[in-house]
Amino acid sequence: MQPVIEVKNVGMRFNLAEEKTDTLKEFFLKLAKHQLHFNEFWALKDVSLTIEKGESVALIGKNGSGKSTLLKLIAGVLAPTKGEIITRGEIAPLIELGAGFDYDLTGRENVFLNGAVMGFDRAFMEKHFDEILDFSELGRFIDVPVKNYSSGMTARLGFSIATITNPDILIVDEVLAVGDERFQKKCEERIRRLLDNNTTLLFVSHNAEKVKDICKRAIWLDEGNLMVDTDSKTACDAYHASFENKNA
Amino acid sequence: MKRKLELWAYQARKFRPLVKELIKRDLKVKYRRSFLGYVWSLLNPLLMMAVMSLVFSHFFRFQMEGVSYPLYLICGQTLFNFFNESTNQSMFAILGNATLLKKVYIPKFIFPLARTLSSFVTMSFSLGAIVIVIPFTGTPITPYILLFWVPLVFLFLFSCGVGLVLSALSVYFRDITHLYSVVILAWMYFTPIFYPTTIIPDHLSLLFKLNPLYHFIAFFRDTVVYGCMPSSATWLGCAVPGVVVFLLGFLIFRKLQKNFILYI
Missing domain, CATH: 3.40.50.300 (P-loop containing nucleotide triphosphate hydrolases)
Structure with a gap:
């Protein structure tokens, strides 16, 4: 191969x-x-x-x-x-904080924009929206513009979106360094799961x-x-x- | 070659949702916090038309050869406004999306293309204003009106080509953005929007016909205002610059895009 x-x-x-x-x-x-x-x-x-x-x-x-x-x-x-x-x-890049985010838009709008950047249409993102929201633990902050997010929140949202499917790379x-310890653990678990799936x-x-x-x-x-x-x-x-x- | 085509097809499929999202975002930003929202796309041309016809029909009294001046005006205005808005928007497409471009791979021409498309959507709302005006002016409708979309398609290609070049140049030289507002003003006076083509002096007529916008607008007016078949010269005057400028813009953009990332 x-x-x-x-x-x-x-x-x-x-x-x-x-x-x-x-x-x-x-x-x-x-x-x-x-x-x-x-x-x-x-x-x-x-x-x-x-x-x-x-x-x-x-x-x-x-x-x-x-x-x-x-x-x-x-x-x-x-x-x-x-x-x-x-x-x-397919590459899911998490280069720097907030890669592929428009800081003026809300977290919710960025989920769709960022998804589109990776080639997923609105219907697909809507289907996975709850999962993303759940994993990112943003709660009601999802409707706040991303420019007002803390670095940890930005990282959480970015990671949640990028790993929603099994990217090839x-x-x-x-x-991940900016997230708190518990979230880092969660991310590592998810990364391991992706690795098991040949990412x-x-x-x-x-x-x-x-x-x-x-x-x-x-x-x-x-x-x-x-x-x-x-x-x-x-x-x-x-x-x-x-x-x-x-x-x- | 085949591999290249496959790659293109793959990218077109992959980035279609992004183009859609970008257009949606543009429209959302445009009407954010305005009470009437999209209605402005309809209302604005009507109000502009009212003001301009008031001014010009009292001060200049153009000989309109039996066609309605307000309708003549709004047709030219709608097309020129589209060109003005789409190219101006495209010019900032790369600079304005720097945060996206710096961190993820996206074919860069998508941004000016999406801006031109969203201006096109706005313009199609504005066409509604023309539909409203036609019965008031008592202009007879002929089957040729069904061709109204032809000049719009070529104008779209032309604007897209110009927008691609502007968006690329503005990355390297921000001066372009200031210069262009002067260019577009001159271009507006150089195009028969609010004056009839009959007032163009004979010795300048060739010069005016070198302006592609002249032909796009002439074609549109032939079908909507004059209710006749556009001449073959008009057809050519639309198709050739439309296709050529689009392809040229694309090639120039492709050449210039390589170093964008180092300048934005």
Whole structure:
């Protein structure tokens, strides 16, 4: 069987201009001064990996190591500067808080909007609405605009919607860290159930215990380089050893 | 090639609910907290027509060759308003949905497309105003009125193409949004909306006919106001810019969309 995610020699470059070029005047001024594309920054450098169906993979590494960039590339939000990414199947991305939410709309309206983003029509979402409301535990706050939600509430709603079906690929980027302990437990249970149903999980977390607990495999990224790609325990230990060495 | 087509079909199926939701959201936002809601789509053109016919029939006294000036006016107005609203709305479609685009994968052209569609829905309500006006003006109805939708379809394609380009350009250069309001004003005076085509001087007539809106409106008026078959020149003047601008807009948008995410 073909792997669900293939990342082939992917590099991602960002331009770290001090200010964005938003106006024509600035554009031509910078063009004249040869200041366009000035500060290049490679968030990912020649990363290759394949993930098979049903695997649970964690991405670990310090802040700015390229974890979120890699997730966004896999989710199709960003296009790689170099290399190629192939994904097979439905992706439910939980990248950052409130991915796919319109903050001006109420929670209820966002359930339908977010569902539509994932390709579910209104009838389908209405059928599952009570289940979502129930799992998110939002109660009467469901009719409040999302901009007034706490980060925990946003995460709860997002997770409840994304996991309403069995997505082929579930991407979870730190969003669970903001929920309270009880809700985190609930989410983990649901993730395990999805894994049993052959969902592929991509998970970013700074919590080594969680990583070892939920994921079998872990990938350690450091400054855009793939350092280690092995079972989660070995990878976590290697990662921890790296900064303990620095401290010593 | 086949794989590509399959992918398109798959995406079209997958994102149809999203287009629907976006249109619903646009309409909801438009009439939020207004007492009359959708009725405004009907009432607004009627009131505008009343004001403008009052002004122009007293100050300018155009020779209308036996057709009703208010009806002539509201036809041009309805079509131009659609073009104005849909392109203006599309222009902010990408910028306004930045929060969605930054975090989930959605084919980006969906946003300007949905904005154009929702303006089209609003315009179809406004067509009701024309239906109301026709009997009051005593305009005879001919079978040609059944063709009224033809220019609307081509106008939709044209507006969609223009909207796609504007939405992409506005991401890179916000100046466009300010410039466009001037362009649209000039465009309005350049299009026979409130004045009859007969006042256009002969030596400028060719220039006026290069304006696609001229033909969309002419086609619509031929079927509704004049009750005659539009000339083949008018047919061509609608179909060619409609299809060409739509395809061109799509291609330009596809070229420009790659780096959106870094700018919004």
